[in-house]
Amino acid sequence: MHTHDIPFSRPTTPSQHPPQIGFYGLGAMGYPMARNLAKHRHSHPQGSSPILVYNRSRTKAENLLAELGQDRICIADSPEQLAKECDVIITSLASDAVVMSVYAQFKEALKEVNHDKPKIFVETSTCYPTVAGELDEMISGFPHTHLITCPVFGPPAQAETAQLILVMAGDYKSKKDAAYILVPAIGRKVIDLGGNLEKAPTLKLIGNSLILGFMEVMAESITMVPSILNYARKMTHDTFDGQKGFGIDGGLKDATHIRSMTAEYNATMPVIDIAHQHMLTARAIHASQKVEGCAEFEVLDWSALIAGPRVSAGLDGLNSKKHLKVERED
Structure with missing residues (x-):
């Protein structure tokens, strides 16, 4: 130390x-x-x-x-x-x-x-x-x-x-x-x-807003072009196990707090608004899968927000193996 x-x-x-x-x-x-x-x-x-x-x-x-x-x-x-x-x-x-x-x-x-x-x-x-x-x-x-x-x-x-x-x-x-x-x-x-006791949770939410914003940008980007980064790997390989990462309910809670702070200080942060929407989409898909008995994970990781841009692109939200592949023609 x-x-x-x-x-x-x-x-x-x-x-x-x-x-x-x-x-x-x-x-x-x-x-x-x-x-x-x-x-x-x-x-x-x-x-x-x-x-x-x-x-x-x-x-x-x-x-x-x-x-x-x-x-x-x-x-x-x-x-x-x-x-x-x-x-x-x-x-x-x-x-x-x-x-x-x-x-x-x-x-x-x-x-x-x-x-x-x-x-x-x-x-x-x-x-x-x-x-x-x-x-x-x-x-x-x-x-x-x-x-x-x-x-x-x-x-x-x-x-x-x-x-x-x-x-x-x-x-x-x-x-x-x-x-x-x-x-x-x-x-x-x-x-x-x-x-001031409020300063520590404020900094934590600002930090999480950066992480969440970067994830949203990655989610949108790797829907078209997969890349290899920490959260990008999870999104690329559909490793959305929330018991090994940060559960999506926690992500939604933090996103809600961040959005409340942006409203309080009149600071727009549209990326967080979109990330919040996409996490809701992912959670809704997962809830439907649990009802049908085909959910792969008990809890979703917050990186599953990639389900939002995938669904918007006409793809499967949580299973990239179902996506059409671009094949080279000789």
């Missing part, structure tokens, strides 16, 4: 007892993040309490426990247990509605405990920026309790290898304490955006 990877001074020497870490959300991103955190002795030193994990589907928590053992993982019975027993609570959740619901549970739990030492909530989900303010109102009114927003850049493959980039906003000391727990355990670098 290089000193420039974390833009904060090193925290003061911790007390005899390392902080109890909690983790809520073991999805495509959360599972490898929690696993890496539990395995990394810098963030989770020998002799410290197991990381307390919770997931709405208990099976994933049980899988993580079986993989790492009881000295590193303990399964919480409820979200409230995380809020009451943990000093640092990390959340990785699928949507704004779920985030709001979970933090409402945290709020109720905090009413029942004494707050005599710092408690930090680290929200790593991709939310609409104003959600951060609503979460802050729920959490930061309790003594010694702080929220920091910390969305992450990188797909599940980078989460597996702890190569994520973390974007942080909020209370300075809380960011510093969290950064030295999370890097290099789950990420390789922190970008500090100051005290």
